[in-house]
Structure formats: structure tokens, C-alpha cells
Amino acid sequence: MKLLKLVPDNTNIDFMRWRNVAVVVSTLLTIGAIAITLWRGLNFGIDFVGGQVVRAEFAQPVHIDDLRARVERLGDGEASIQSLGGEKTYQIRLPKPAGPEAAANQVVSQLRQMIVTQYPGAKVNAGDSVSGKVSEELAANGAMAIALAMLGIAVYIWWRFEWQFGVGALLTLAHDVAMTVGFFSITRLQVDLNVVAAILTIIGYSLNDTVVIYDRVRENLRKYRKMSILPLLNLSLNETLARTVVTSMTVLIALAILMAIGPQVVFGLAIAIFLGVFIGTYSSIYISAPVLVWLGVKPDSFLKSNDGEKVVPRDDGAVV
Amino acid sequence: MLDFPRWKVLAIWLTIAVGILLAIPSLLPKSAADHYPRFLPHSRISLGLDLAGGSQLLEEADLADAAKHRLTAMEENVRTELRRDPRIDTGDISLSGGQVSFMVRNPAQLDAAVERMRTLTAPVGLSGVRSWDVQAFDGNRVVMSPTPQGTAELLKNAMTDARDVVRRRIDPSGTREITVVNQGAQRILVQVPGVDNPEALKKLIGQTARLEFKLVDLNADPAQVAQGRAPPGSQILPMVDGGFIAVQRRVMVSGDQLIDAKQAFDQQSGRPSVSITFNAAGAKRFGRATQENTGKPFAIILDDKVLSAPNINEPILGGQAQISGNFTVESANALAVSLKSGQLPVKLNVVEERTVSPDLGADSIRKGAIASIVSVVAVIIFMLVTYGRFGVYATIALIVNAFLILGIMALFNATLTLPGIAGFILTIGAAVDANVLINERIREELRRGRRILDAIETGYHEARRAIFDANLTHVISATLMIYFGSGPVRGFAVVLLIGVVTSFFTAVFFTRMLVAQWARRTRPRELHI
Numbered sequence: 001m002k003l004l005k006l007v008p009d010n011t012n013i014d015f016m017r018w019r020n021v022a023v024v025v026s027t028l029l030t031i032g033a034i035a036i037t038l039w040r041g042l043n044f045g046i047d048f049v050g051g052q053v054v055r056a057e058f059a060q061p062v063h064i065d066d067l068r069a070r071v072e073r074l075g076d077g078e079a080s081i082q083s084l085g086g087e088k089t090y091q092i093r094l095p096k097p098a099g100p101e102a103a104a105n106q107v108v109s110q111l112r113q114m115i116v117t118q119y120p121g122a123k124v125n126a127g128d129s130v131s132g133k134v135s136e137e138l139a140a141n142g143a144m145a146i147a148l149a150m151l152g153i154a155v156y157i158w159w160r161f162e163w164q165f166g167v168g169a170l171l172t173l174a175h176d177v178a179m180t181v182g183f184f185s186i187t188r189l190q191v192d193l194n195v196v197a198a199i200l201t202i203i204g205y206s207l208n209d210t211v212v213i214y215d216r217v218r219e220n221l222r223k224y225r226k227m228s229i230l231p232l233l234n235l236s237l238n239e240t241l242a243r244t245v246v247t248s249m250t251v252l253i254a255l256a257i258l259m260a261i262g263p264q265v266v267f268g269l270a271i272a273i274f275l276g277v278f279i280g281t282y283s284s285i286y287i288s289a290p291v292l293v294w295l296g297v298k299p300d301s302f303l304k305s306n307d308g309e310k311v312v313p314r315d316d317g318a319v320v
Numbered sequence: 321m322l323d324f325p326r327w328k329v330l331a332i333w334l335t336i337a338v339g340i341l342l343a344i345p346s347l348l349p350k351s352a353a354d355h356y357p358r359f360l361p362h363s364r365i366s367l368g369l370d371l372a373g374g375s376q377l378l379e380e381a382d383l384a385d386a387a388k389h390r391l392t393a394m395e396e397n398v399r400t401e402l403r404r405d406p407r408i409d410t411g412d413i414s415l416s417g418g419q420v421s422f423m424v425r426n427p428a429q430l431d432a433a434v435e436r437m438r439t440l441t442a443p444v445g446l447s448g449v450r451s452w453d454v455q456a457f458d459g460n461r462v463v464m465s466p467t468p469q470g471t472a473e474l475l476k477n478a479m480t481d482a483r484d485v486v487r488r489r490i491d492p493s494g495t496r497e498i499t500v501v502n503q504g505a506q507r508i509l510v511q512v513p514g515v516d517n518p519e520a521l522k523k524l525i526g527q528t529a530r531l532e533f534k535l536v537d538l539n540a541d542p543a544q545v546a547q548g549r550a551p552p553g554s555q556i557l558p559m560v561d562g563g564f565i566a567v568q569r570r571v572m573v574s575g576d577q578l579i580d581a582k583q584a585f586d587q588q589s590g591r592p593s594v595s596i597t598f599n600a601a602g603a604k605r606f607g608r609a610t611q612e613n614t615g616k617p618f619a620i621i622l623d624d625k626v627l628s629a630p631n632i633n634e635p636i637l638g639g640q641a642q643i644s645g646n647f648t649v650e651s652a653n654a655l656a657v658s659l660k661s662g663q664l665p666v667k668l669n670v671v672e673e674r675t676v677s678p679d680l681g682a683d684s685i686r687k688g689a690i691a692s693i694v695s696v697v698a699v700i701i702f703m704l705v706t707y708g709r710f711g712v713y714a715t716i717a718l719i720v721n722a723f724l725i726l727g728i729m730a731l732f733n734a735t736l737t738l739p740g741i742a743g744f745i746l747t748i749g750a751a752v753d754a755n756v757l758i759n760e761r762i763r764e765e766l767r768r769g770r771r772i773l774d775a776i777e778t779g780y781h782e783a784r785r786a787i788f789d790a791n792l793t794h795v796i797s798a799t800l801m802i803y804f805g806s807g808p809v810r811g812f813a814v815v816l817l818i819g820v821v822t823s824f825f826t827a828v829f830f831t832r833m834l835v836a837q838w839a840r841r842t843r844p845r846e847l848h849i
Contacts, residue, residue, distance in 0.1 A: 003848060004705045009767055055680070108673060109519055124517070125680040131671040134378065138806060145804040149797040156796060160789055194739055196805070197812040200797050201746060204816075207793040208753065215786040243753075243760040250702055250756070251749035254695040258745055262691035263684040265370070266742045269812075273746065 006249065007242040015237045015285055016230045019293070022286035030175055033182025040185050045192030046128060048142070050096035050135040052076075052108045053128045059121025061087035070118060076107045084264065089125075096132055142196040146177065149200055153207055157214070165214050168291035169207065172283045176206045179279045180272060194269040202276030205251070209244060209284035216240050217292065225299045232299070233289045244284075248277055324836050332833055335825070336720055342727030365729045368737030368811060369511055371685045373678030375518035379486070379525060379668040381479060381506040386666045387418060390466065390474070394420050394452070396569070397440050398464070408433050421463040433462050444469045475506060478665035483508050486668075488661035489524045508668065516677040520654075528623045528667050529658035531575030531643075533606070536617040536629050540566035557619070559626045561646060567619045567626070572609040577602025581659035583652040586644055592652040594643040596659065603639025611635040620645070622655070688741035695745055696722070699752055707759050708848045713834045714755035717826040721751045724822040725815065734818075737811030747819025750794065754827030757790075758783040763849055772847045773839055780832050787828060794820045 046053055064081055067090060071079040077095045084091055094107055108129045115122050130138070150173045158166030180199055184191050216236040224232060255277070258270045345353050346365040356362050369376055395413055398420055402408045410433075411423040424430050434456050441452040444467070451470030455463050479502050486508060487500045499511040515521060537554040545566045550556045554566045577598050584595035598606055610618075610632045619629045620643050627645035647655070700718065703711040725744065729736065762779030770778060794816065801813030838844075 003708050006706075009763075109522070112517070112519070123677065123679075124675075125677045127518075127673065127675045129670070129673040133380075134672045141804050141806060142809070145800050145809065148804065149800045152796045152800060153793050156792065193806070193808045194742075194812075197739055197742075197801065197809045200801055200809075200813075201816075204794045204797045207797075208750075208790040211790045211793060212757065212786045215789055219782075239764065240760075242763070243756050246706060246756045246760070247749070247753040250699050250752045251746070253698050253702060254745050254749050257695040257698060258691050258742065261687060261694065262742075263687040263738060265684060265738050266688075269739065269742050 005242075006245045011238045011241055012234075013238060013241070014234055016234050016290070016293075019286065019290040023290060026175060026283070026287060030178045033178045033185075037178075037181050037185040042181070042185055042191045043188045044139075045190045046093065046096075046130045046135065047192045048135050048139040050130050050132040052094045052096070052111065053126075054092045054108060054111050054115070054124055055084070055089070055126040056092065056115050056119075057089050057123045057125055058119050059088075060119075062090070062119065063087070064090070067092070070114060071111065074107075074110055074114060076110065096130075096135075138193060142193065145196065146199055146203070149203055150174070150177070153203070157207075157211070161214055161218060162297070164292055164295035164297045167295060168214075168288045169210055171291055172206060172210055172288040173203055175283050175287050176202055176276065176279050180276055183275055184272070189268055189271070192268070194266065195272055198269045198272035198276070201273050202280060205273070205276060206280030206283055209280055210288040212243065213237060213240055213284055213289065217289075217297075221297070221299050227299065229293055229297060229299075233292065237285060237289060244281060248281055251277055324833055328829075329833060332829055336724070336830070339720070339724040339727035339822075342730050343723045346726055346730045361731070363730050363733055365726065366733065366735045367681075367685070368735045368740070369513060369674070369681075370676050370738045370808075371681045371688075371736065372513050373516055373676050373681035374511065374513035375515045375521060375675045376512075376673070377510045377518060377521065377525070377670055378503070378672035379508045379510065380671045381475065381482070382667040382669055383475070383506065386475070386478065387466075387471075391415050391418065391420060394440065394464065398422070398437065401436055401440060402433070404436075406432075408436070419463055419465040421461060424460050424462060427460045430456055430460060430462070437462060437464055440464075442470075444473045472505075475666070479506065479508065481662075481665045482668065485662045485664050486510060486525055489657055490521065492657060492661070507671070514678060516675055518673060518675055522670055522673075524654060524657065525668060526670070527655075527658045528664045529575065529655075529661075530623050530663045531578070531659055532621040533572040533574070533609075534567040534570065534619050534621060535572060535609075535613060536619050537566040537568050538616065557621060557624060557626050559629075565619060565626055565629060567621070572618065573598065573602050573606045575659060575663055577605070578659055581656040583649065583656045584642065586642065589644075591644070592647040592649045593645070594647070594652050594656045594659065596641050596643060598639040598641070600639070603637075606639065606641065607635060607637040611637075684738055685741075688738065692741060692745055696748060699748060703752065703755070707755075709838075710755075710759050710762070710831075710835070710849050713831045714752065714759070714827075716834065717755060717831045718748065718751055720830060721747075721819070721822050721826045724826070725819050728818050728822065729815070734814055735811065736815075737808060739808040739812035740815040743812040743815035744819065747816060747823060750791070750820055751823035751827065753790070754783075754787045754823055755831065757787055758827065758831070759849055762847075766847065766849070772844055775847070776835060776839060780828070780835075784828055787824065791820050791824050 064083065064087075068079060068081050071081065071092055071094075076097060080093045082091045082093075083089065092111065094111070097107055108127045112124050112127060115124055150170065153173065154166045154170040157169040177199060180202055184195065213236060216239055217233065220227070220232050220236050227235075252274065255270050255274045259267060259274065262270065342361050342363075345356055345362045348356065353362065353364060392415070395415055398413060402410055408429050409425040411425065413420060413422045424433050434454055437454045438450075441450040441454065443450055447469060449467055449469045451474070452464050452466055455465075457463060483500055483502050487498070490500070490510065490512060491498050497513055499509065501509050503509045510521070510525065512518075512521060537551060540551050540554060544550075545556055545564055548556055548564070550566050553570070554568050556564050556566055559565055578596055579599045580597040582595055584593055585591065586593045614632050614635060617629045617631050620627045627643060630644060643655070696718065700715045703714045703718075705711070707714060725747065758779055761783040762775050765775035765778045766772070798813040798817035798820065801809050802817065805813060
């Protein structure tokens, strides 16, 4: 049986040849992503800014302008109304009211009442209301989770490898997060709690890639003591290329299916991770590897630990 | 190298068997699960409200309101205490700046006043701190201020009581699968599956239900009442029907002496009302108060609003009374439930509300399940065309992995949410990655010219380190998500964490065992991978 080989045997791509170009491009893109986010901001969902969302299904097709006029008559602020496919399902979002915290959920009650009384047969399928105070906490916790995850992972890499690898991992992560956030800023996709989960997943995925490559670099550094760093990185990248491609393919397949036929609520999450797979793969090759060159990782980096017998990573690395 | 000790083989199969047994009840429809043999594990994964449909409310204690009530209650106590024999004469009691303060007319009585005020405070825990600080200033002024410790202790007790009250209100029979838990220092999370219109729920919880009976102050000048000025010893309260009324500050009887409340009909007008029953002490006080004030009006006050102010036609001695007001059958019923469940020790405001109708939940779960199945099938096909026989092993591992995840979730009674399904799909990717790492390594070792069995062994051995390090980064981020995240983030992370652990097990131990058994049996001369 002939098996599928996406990457031919013994590839020998000179990845590191473009590392200076890649660095310029990555830096520009990262700065661009941050600038765009600062300039345009993010389309935060009610999880992070407070407010109300109601999702309604109508018995008869409803014109969006008609619906908007009636919602606006409630006087709860400027509504943003979005069709969820067809003229029968709409999502109505209202800003958080100016009054006290407790006033927030009354807006949902009002909206619910209006829809059910003015559109016979209509059903309110979902209603969320988040007060300003809670949303601030959710945003703070989300940012905290991302920052701590990055830090915790970098410390782990430092401990398992060498400090240069920890720094490399941290820079890679910073790049990935900046790019993902920039993507959300450009597309105006809504940023809610699910997206925080997505960013954390991208961090995890990108790290997965980086660690696999680092692991191979470490192995080759021990194996080929005489080889200089650039060819050694190229060798390591080529050796892990097949794995990178196959794994990315499976994850992309699973995510594409989730986007195409999965529930609408997880679409944002799925598209973010889908994009993150590309960003993560790129960054683990063109950021995490070149960093090792600049920080002066040499073939003897792991040598002293071999002599001292103290920081030697256990050779199977597994804790059972 | 292909040695797999018998105990290891047994341990692996046992783990898998237990995992599958644990997963089965969650996969069966509810009706079939009920007939599942009792000696087998039968805990199920519960579905989050986003999948099952239902309402979730996050209620927060109104601290300003609580502080205000604490202050006025203390004022009332101070007043009573000062009047006791020997009486201490003071100027007006002031309630500004969150403190109770007053001037003692006779400076010689200052120490006595401070001493008596101290008896109104209570010790907090074992710290030696009391609930209020009592201090004397300028030789004639007494100031009482609440201590932070006392406030914290009070809030803690109030929140525990509030949780129980909320539970009794939502579910008087105690039979539905509702969740009412304290969250942080001043919040209560309420989850009610199946309810897709939380309005009634909010009304039920939103009522503090502090019921008081006070005499109407007939000496008050209507013109002054209209201006909001009350005679000494009285206060102005709004009427539910509009307008204001002056009532005496002293409470005749209050709602904490109730033992029962139910909806009834007024015998004269036939309109809905609430009939209440006092306990012995309450009945006695109510009886005496109505005896002394027959013919005068009294006010029925709920949460500082006057429901009605009827005349006392005759002494009410049996401990049974009727609350009239502008009720419908529903609102009378709701009030009865609120009264019976007790008054909330602190006012609660809704700060977060999330509702999903069961229809939408069912739609999500159907789409999520279909997406999961389709992606598993697609990944399996991809693995088969890429790795042949080793793809088959990876596939078996994938399916076992899915069972293990479900089994562990059921074991811990974890809740599956919509983002959890996304986490599940992502874990499939991670599980595949472990197998890919191993298989690619075997391919590589073969290319280097190793013999087949040697290549397999080295492949597993060398890949294990990368798999471990890579998975551990997932564990780190999932743990942080569980710890700091809330709602969807946590639901996602729980599945991710479980999945990473099970995929490590299935890839590193389970497939290795399958491969070793095959290799030992057939001693393959060539290997398609």
C-alpha cells in the first residue's frame, strides 16, 4: 500500500537563510498589529464591556429596520442588530445602561417583553446581561490568565532547557498573541470570553511546535558537537518538518469542520485557533529558532550539565 | 525491547475498561441510563446551561444598603438602651459618616453611656475585636463606628443565610436540580436548568421581604408629611399606591416572627391577600399591640414600602393575620413564598444574567456532536492514508481517548459546556500529534538504516520526551485557565486538561503496547509507515 507523504524524505530546506528577512517582516507585522489594535481598538462583547444581548427567533420574516425602530423606542440606547441567517433570527445588542449596576438586567426584561408582545409567535432564545463591574472583572481575569500562562510556560521551558530557550519561547508567544489580537482588531470579530480561551489555545499550540523543535535542537546539539549553529537549526527544522505539517493538517481539518457545521457560538473560537495554527507554525520556525542564534546557543550549551550530572533532563523525560 | 510485562498489559487494559464503563452512562439516553445496573458506575456528565437550556443569575449583595440598615438598626438599639433605667439624657442621635453618635447632656454620665453602648456590640471570632468601636470625645460625645472585622463577619454570615433563603424561594420543595452557591465574598450564583424566562426568578429573589407592622402616626401634620418632614419618633414611608405616610419608628411586630405564609382571599372584598401565622412570641406581641391600639390604623410595610394601612377593628389574638394590598393571585403567592422563606439578610442585585432556551441548547448540542463525529472520522481517514497500520493503531487510540475523556468527566461529575466541545475537538488534534511525533520518528529511524524493531523502539523512546514537554505546556495553560478563567474559559480548559492527560496515556502506553504485541507476533520484515 502506498502511503501518503506530505513531506518528502530527507528534505533540506535552508530555513535559516531567510531569517534576517523574516525578522524584519515579523517585527514590522507585530508593530503593525499592535498599532492597529491601539488605533482601531477591539470589538469587545458584553463579557468585557457590559451590556445586553438578546437572541430572538420570529415566526414571520421581520425587516431589520422595523425591528430597530421598535427597539430604539424602548430608549435604552443605540442598538446593534445583527441577522443570524435569514430574516427570522436576530441578535440584538444594547449598551449597558447609565444607571446603577442593578439596572442592567432590567433592559433584557424590557426587550424580552417587547419582542413577545409586538411580534406574535416570536421566541427569545437567549438573553445575556453583564453589568459593568462584572465585565471589568472578567476582562481583568482574562488578561491575567493570558499573561500568567505565557510566563508559566516560559519558566517551564527555561527549567527544562536553557535560559535562551525560555526567552525564545516568550518572544514567540508575544508575537503570536500580538498577531491574533491584531487579527481581531482588523476583522472586527467580537472578542468575548471564548476568544480568551482561543488565545490561550494558540499559545499552547504554538508552544507545542516550538517545544518539539527545541527538543530536537537540544538532541542535535548533543549529537553533533562540531556542527555550527545555523546548519544545526536547519537540520532540526527539516527533521521535524513532516511532523509539523501532518499535525497542522489534522488540527486544521478538525477546526474547519467545526467552523463549517459546528454551533454558531464557537465560530469565533474556531476561526481564531485556525489562524493561530498558521501564526504558531511560522513563529516557531522563524522566531523561536533564530533567537537561539542571537542569544549565542552553542554546541556546548548542554555540555556542562552533562559533566555536572545535575541538570541532565531525564532521558525519557516522562513522569509516569 | 518488545517486552511488555504482563502486569503492565493488564494495567493498561484495566484502565481502558474502567474508562469505558464510566463513559457509558453519559452516552445512554436518560431513560436507558435509569435502568443501568446499580453496581456499575452510573454518574453522568452533566450538561451546562448553554447546552441544556436554562437561566443563570449572578446576584451581588448591596453593601451600601446593608450598611445603611445596620446603622439604623443600631440607632434603634441605642435609643432603647439609653431609655432604660437609669435613663441617660442625650441630644439627637446622628447617623452621619457611617457612624452613630450622640452628645450626653450630663458629662458625669459619659462613662456610663460608653459602658452601656459596649454591651450593644458583639465580639468577632476569637480576635478580641468587637463588631463596633465605641469611643468618647470632648468629654461629652459618644461615637460608635462599625469595625471592618465586624462588617466582614456580618457579611459572611449574611451571605450564607442569603444563599439558603434564595434556595428556599426558588425551590420550596427542594426537588429540582438547581444550583445556588456563594461566589467570592459578596455574590451568589444561581443556576436553574430548563427555565428560559428568568423574570419570575428575578422577582422572587429580588425581594428582600422585610415585613414590618408599625402604627400610623396620627399626630403627623399632612402638610409636613408631604414635605417629607416627620415628627420625632416617626418616619415617612412611600405607599405602594402612591403618596406618603408617617409611621412610628417603633416596630410592632416583624416578619422574622412568622412561621407560615400563604396566599388567601380577603373575606370581605374577595380580593387576593396573604394570610400569615406568627410564632408564640410574635402572636403575643401582635395581640398586645392590637389590643392597645384598637380603632387606630397600622401600616403593613414590605421592604420600606407601605402595602396598606388598615384600621385595627378588633384585637388579633390568635397569631393569624392577613396582609391586604393591591395583589393579584400571582403576586400574593410570590409574596407568600418570599415571606415564608425568610427575609434576605441583605439586598441582592442581579449583576450578570445568562439565559439559553432548551431549543437553542438542543440545537447546539446536536451540531456540536455532529461536528465532533465528522472531525473524528476525517482525522481517522487522514491518519490511515498517512501511516497505514500505524494509523490504525492511532485510530484505536483516538477512540479509546474519547471514551477516557468522557469517563473521567463523568467520574468527577464535570459539566460539559459548548466551549468544552471545542476543547474536545482540539484534544483530538493533540492526541493525533503525539502519534504523529512517534510515527515520524519511526520513519526517520528507518531511513537512518535501523532494523525495524529497533526503529520502533527508538521511535517511541525518543518521541516520548517531546510529547511530554509539549503536553506539559498545555497542562500549564489549561490549569491557569481553570484557576483564573470563568464560565466558558473554564469549561474549555477542563476538557483540554483531561484530554491532554488521556492522550499522553493512549499515545505513549496504549499504542506502544499494541505495536509491541503485533511486532512480537509477526516479526515483520518490512514496515509500511
